[in-house]
Amino acid sequence: MKTNELRFHIASEFDVKLAVLQAGKFASAIDSNETVVQKIMTTVSELAQNIVKYAGVGHIHVRKICRSDIVVIEIIAEDTGPGIRNIELAMGDNFSSGGTLGLGLPGVKRLMDEFHIESNAKDGTSVTAVKWIHDK
Amino acid sequence: MNKIVNTSNITGLEDASYLLSRYEITEKDISNIKKYGKIIVKRLDEYVVHFYEWMKNQPEYTEFFSNDKMLISVQNRQIEYWQEFFAGEINNDYFEQRRLVGETHARINLSLDSYLAGANKSMTILMEDLYDNSLSAKAYAEAVASASKLVNLDSSIIVSTFAELTNRTIAEQSETLMKMSTPVAAIWQGILLLPVVGIIDSKRAQDIMNAMLIKIAETQSKVIILDISGVGMVDTAVANHLIKITKATKLMGCECTISGLSPAIAQTIVELGIDVDSIATTANLKDALESAFSSTGITIKASP
Ligand SMILES: Nc1ncnc2c1ncn2[C@@H]1O[C@H](COP(=O)(O)OP(=O)(O)OP(=O)(O)O)[C@@H](O)[C@H]1O
Numbered sequence: 001m002k003t004n005e006l007r008f009h010i011a012s013e014f015d016v017k018l019a020v021l022q023a024g025k026f027a028s029a030i031d032s033n034e035t036v037v038q039k040i041m042t043t044v045s046e047l048a049q050n051i052v053k054y055a056g057v058g059h060i061h062v063r064k065i066c067r068s069d070i071v072v073i074e075i076i077a078e079d080t081g082p083g084i085r086n087i088e089l090a091m092g093d094n095f096s097s098g099g100t101l102g103l104g105l106p107g108v109k110r111l112m113d114e115f116h117i118e119s120n121a122k123d124g125t126s127v128t129a130v131k132w133i134h135d136k
Numbered sequence: 137m138n139k140i141v142n143t144s145n146i147t148g149l150e151d152a153s154y155l156l157s158r159y160e161i162t163e164k165d166i167s168n169i170k171k172y173g174k175i176i177v178k179r180l181d182e183y184v185v186h187f188y189e190w191m192k193n194q195p196e197y198t199e200f201f202s203n204d205k206m207l208i209s210v211q212n213r214q215i216e217y218w219q220e221f222f223a224g225e226i227n228n229d230y231f232e233q234r235r236l237v238g239e240t241h242a243r244i245n246l247s248l249d250s251y252l253a254g255a256n257k258s259m260t261i262l263m264e265d266l267y268d269n270s271l272s273a274k275a276y277a278e279a280v281a282s283a284s285k286l287v288n289l290d291s292s293i294i295v296s297t298f299a300e301l302t303n304r305t306i307a308e309q310s311e312t313l314m315k316m317s318t319p320v321a322a323i324w325q326g327i328l329l330l331p332v333v334g335i336i337d338s339k340r341a342q343d344i345m346n347a348m349l350i351k352i353a354e355t356q357s358k359v360i361i362l363d364i365s366g367v368g369m370v371d372t373a374v375a376n377h378l379i380k381i382t383k384a385t386k387l388m389g390c391e392c393t394i395s396g397l398s399p400a401i402a403q404t405i406v407e408l409g410i411d412v413d414s415i416a417t418t419a420n421l422k423d424a425l426e427s428a429f430s431s432t433g434i435t436i437k438a439s440p
C-alpha cells in the first residue's frame with residue numbers, strides 16, 4: 001500500500017523516535033538525497049520534541065504534495081498547549097524557556113524552504129514547514 | 137464476553153469450555169465433526185499428498201521444507217493434528233497441541249500468513265477435494281460449518297501463542313541491544329572508542345556519557361573517539377548532548393573527538409546554527425585515529 005500521508009500522535013519521547021524514523025522512510029521514498037531526508041527527520045524531531053516538552057500532547061502530519069510546479073514535503077505540528085507568548089523571541093536564536101540550546105524553531109526555519117508558525121494561548125501552537133523536492 | 141484468555145496458561149477446564157462457547161461450538165458441532173471424521177481420517181495420507189503438491193509452489197517451501205527429514209516429521213505432525221481435530225476431544229491436551237503449533241511457527245520464523253494460508257488450503261482439501269459424497273446435503277453442510285468453527289478456534293490459539301512469543305523475542309532483543317549500545321573499548325594505550333548506532337535520545341545520551349566517563353576514569357585514557365557514523369539523525373538536542381559529553385570528558389583530562397559525520401549531518405548541524413567550536417570532529421574514523429595517535433605521542437610506522 002502506498003500512502004502519501006503520515007499522521008502521528010505525539011505524547012512521549014518514544015512517539016518522537018517513531019515519528020522521526022517513519023518520516024525518514026517516507027522522505028527517502030520520495031527523494032533519495034540524504035541531506036533532504038536528514039532535514040526532514042531533524043525537523044520532525046525538533047517540532048515533536050517541542051510538543052512533548054511544552055504542550056504535552058499533539059500531532060505531526062507529514063505529507064507529500066504535488067503542486068503545479070514542484071513536489072513538496074509538508075510537515076505540520078499541532079498542539080492545543082499553552083502557546084508561545086512571544087513568537088518573535090521564540091524564533092530568535094538561542095532563546096529557550098527549557099534550558100536547552102534554543103535553536104529548534106529558528107533551526108527548522110533555516111533547514112526548510114517555507115515556514116509558518118501560529119500560536120496563542122487559546123488555540124495552542126501550529127507550525128507548518130515545507131521542503132521543496134526538486135525532482136519531477 | 138470480555139474475559140482475557142491467556143493461551144499459554146490454559147490449565148483449568150473452565151478455559152476449554154469458555155473458548156468453546158466463545159466460538160459457539162456446541163455438542164452438535166462436535167458430533168458433526170466426528171461424523172465427518174469417520175469419512176476423512178482414513179484418507180489423511182492422501183490429504184498430505186495434495187497439501188504438498190500445493191505447498192511446493194508456495195514461496196516458503198524451499199526455505200522451510202526442502203529437507204526430507206524435516207518434511208516427513210512435519211507431515212506426521214500434520215496428520216496427528218487432523219486426527220485430533222476429527223476426534224473431537226476438545227480438552228486441555230487439544231489446546232496444548234495447538235499452542236505447540238504456534239510456538240513452532242514462531243520459533244522457526246514461519247509467518248502467520250503461511251499458517252493461515254495452509255489452514256485454509258487444508259480445509260479445502262479435507263472438506264471438498266476428498267469428500268466422497270456419502271452424506272446427505274444437509275449433513276454435509278453442517279459438517280463444513282462445524283469444522284470451520286473449530287478451525288477458527290484453532291487459529292485463534294495459534295495466532296495468540298505466535299504473537300506472544302514474537303513480542304517476547306522482540307523485548308529480549310531490544311534489551312540485548314540496549315546492553316550493547318554503549319560498548320566503550322580501549323583500542324590502544326590511552327585511546328578509547330565508542331561507536332554509537334541508532335537514534336540518540338536523552339536517556340541514551342546519558343548512558344553514553346556515563347559509560348564514557350567511567351571508562352576514562354578506569355583506563356586513564358587521554359583520547360576518546362565517539363564515532364557517530366551509525367547515527368541516523370542529529371538535531372539540536374543530540375548536538376547539545378555531544379557538546380556536553382565533550383565538555384565532561386575534557387574536565388576529566390580526556391579529549392573527545394566526534395568522528396563519522398556524514399555530509400548530510402554536517403550540513404544540518406550548520407543550518408541549525410549550532411556552535412561547533414567547542415567540539416572536535418572528523419569525517420571518518422581513520423582521521424580521528426591519526427589525530428589520537430599524534431596527540432598521545434604514538435607514531436605508526438610500516439616495518440622496514
Ligand atoms: N509547541 C510549543 N508550545 C509552547 N511553547 C513552545 C512550543 N514550541 C516552542 N515553544 C517555546 O518556544 C521556545 C523556543 O523553541 P525552540 O524549539 O526554538 O527552542 P527549545 O525547544 O527551547 O530548545 P531546543 O529546541 O534547541 O532544544 C521554547 O523554549 C518554548 O518556550
Ligand SMILES: [Mg+2]
Binds near residue numbers: 050
Ligand atoms: Mg525545541
